[in-house]
Amino acid sequence: MTSQQGSESSAASSQHDNGKFNRRPITPAAAQQKIAAYVQPATLEEVKLHEAGGRFLAQSVTAPHPYPHFRRSGMDGYALQAADLAQASSDHIVWLEVIDNIPCGYTPSHEITSGYAARIMTGAMVPDGADVVVMLEMTELRTEHGRTWVGIKRQVEQGKNITPIGLEVQEGDLLLQQGAQIGAGEISVLATFGVHTVPVYRKPRVAIFSTGTELLGVEEPIAPGKIRNSNSLMLAQQIAAAGGEPILLGAIEDKLELARTMMMNALEHYDLVVSSGGVSVGDYDIMGDLVRSGEVEMLFNKISMRPGSVTTGAVKDGKLLFALSGNPGACFVGCELLVRPTIRQMMGSQHDYLPQWQAELGREYVKINSFTRYVRGRLEMENGRLIAYPALLDESNVMVTIKDSDCLIVIPPTSEPLAAGTIVQILRLMDR
């Protein structure tokens, strides 16, 4: 756009020479692939099961025994042989002598043979010989001279109310796949099989800093021309939700030397580095300058997406660095699309990226762009249809709509407005 007739000393031209305007965009998917190729899994640790919630299993787990591992009664009642009830009817009560009482957690004292029964509780171990449990409500009792008989006047099919060994799980069955995220259901399974510690990948320690002379600490009074460093705290929450351990390094002024020191220190001491700010085309594009200086290997410095096209990814000695836009909306999206999957990959997840669904666009979306837009949106279920409403203010620097979003609506490159009702892809935000 700069005039070819302009002076040689034009600031714009000299920036052209720097390559600041000449960034080559790659697609969001290509950026994700480039990153994934450099992800190194975190080291392993063994954690107690009750502290493992949210982590990812580093090894598959198979069943060390069947479940149930004994024949389990599904009812309170009487364990006996079904054949003994062959003649039972409403006119004919069959009486069997009760020779045992088996509460939960006890083992039977007697094998059951024809003519005998054992009182048994729900969940207790069915005695050998018995092939049915008759529910308590179908029985009556008679006691004489210290001996007890149970009376039943119905036939009951063999096997009724007995859960066979291994019904749910056979010994050696795969219980949980490597990479499974550990939630309540996984804990239930692991605890059932006595797996009281689990191997997981460590939580990556993620250094966070912001760049910008305009930045105040969150606790500082507001001042003309200044804004508070909200991005660092927002990123910390996103990184914690992704499973990482956020380390807040604060904010630095727009000075290349400060940025170099901060970045090198962060790359040395932490597993992953995320910065916000200092990537836009301008006089103080310090993260850009740093990456271009060759001290780190640049993976990309432009992505064909809005917001956040000037996002930069780089690697040094196997550690990844993300320089996200300083605009809150762009910073948020960059973290969800790039940083979150990286953290999850480092932790061994098999489901790295935000889950993708389809929904109907809830209102017209008029912005057109040659890049893919990730528009913050809100999902509603209306008459069985999933509707995604784009936020009304969605400029990259509009921060107030982040909180009301539970999805990113993917607007592909288009030259036409999208009508309400159009089917769109949405990425579900998982921290809501």
Added chain:
Amino acid sequence: MTSQQGSESSAASSQHDNGKFNRRPITPAAAQQKIAAYVQPATLEEVKLHEAGGRFLAQSVTAPHPYPHFRRSGMDGYALQAADLAQASSDHIVWLEVIDNIPCGYTPSHEITSGYAARIMTGAMVPDGADVVVMLEMTELRTEHGRTWVGIKRQVEQGKNITPIGLEVQEGDLLLQQGAQIGAGEISVLATFGVHTVPVYRKPRVAIFSTGTELLGVEEPIAPGKIRNSNSLMLAQQIAAAGGEPILLGAIEDKLELARTMMMNALEHYDLVVSSGGVSVGDYDIMGDLVRSGEVEMLFNKISMRPGSVTTGAVKDGKLLFALSGNPGACFVGCELLVRPTIRQMMGSQHDYLPQWQAELGREYVKINSFTRYVRGRLEMENGRLIAYPALLDESNVMVTIKDSDCLIVIPPTSEPLAAGTIVQILRLMDR
């Protein structure tokens, strides 16, 4: 079902007299309402913003200043008066003297008057007098005798690239409502406005214990007739995910005195008590006996739902007690439907219950029941339609399917199987 001709000494009849069979079921919604009437909010505490993730705001927050609080440049370029470009065209470059350079975070040194311009960065404060920012790419520079002029050959509309004061938020606007859950977006907003500590309700301390002589510790070797106490750890994960602080008190044998001591101790020391086991109709229904003994006020001891119909709720001295079924599936559902909302209400949430959506049933569901069934299921998006697949094994004691579920499919009382494709209500599980 017991024969009217049975002996008076029948165990079943004597249990009838105890009221064990005569429980009056209330609906799940009625149970939730009864509980909600007894919930007492936790006490307040002030926490640092970066530690507030997942908590609920105890007070609404309004904006202490507008945002932006200064006229902000949306571009790198030059701030000037739009009227000065009235004659600009591709044939006529307008030259304005550059009298200031305003990086982000600095305040302008000069007011801009006709004939002058200031170099300005994206995000920097627009100087008084200027009413437009012309983007860098539309400009050229000329320097002579230490003075600098910027040349522009287009007209630009007034206001272009300047974000006015208060565009996003006016002073006094409601930023966040009391009860809002604090996620990344909320943190961004609060940090932007300098809210570095927030008032929240304390995390309730939730005592968890299991009852059952059959229970082994998770680390113990398996033994005939025994099972491991998986429910306590599963509940701990569910309670932590709901926002509570789980306190594991372990397992006790089926002895009324032990249960009484455990329950009374738990009610005295913690904010909420959740037990699993000891509620089914049987000889060892100790939690039922305890509640019937009058030491606590019973709210309900049967809910018209499957699994978990024998769930019991009670209150003592304003503290709530939930005695959930010992069956893993029933325990899981009871915690999601009753305990999770209670914890969130204690923490000041405005959205207590699992969010409800509609989906198509992914396969036929044949079980019929006079109670509402909460069937564990998995959501899939197929061709823009949300499909809910019921777990294949969904007996209340089948534990392996919990982990594969991300919703509960609500099957209303019905006497007919539900065909695949039927629209059903689903409750989204939020810990996945």
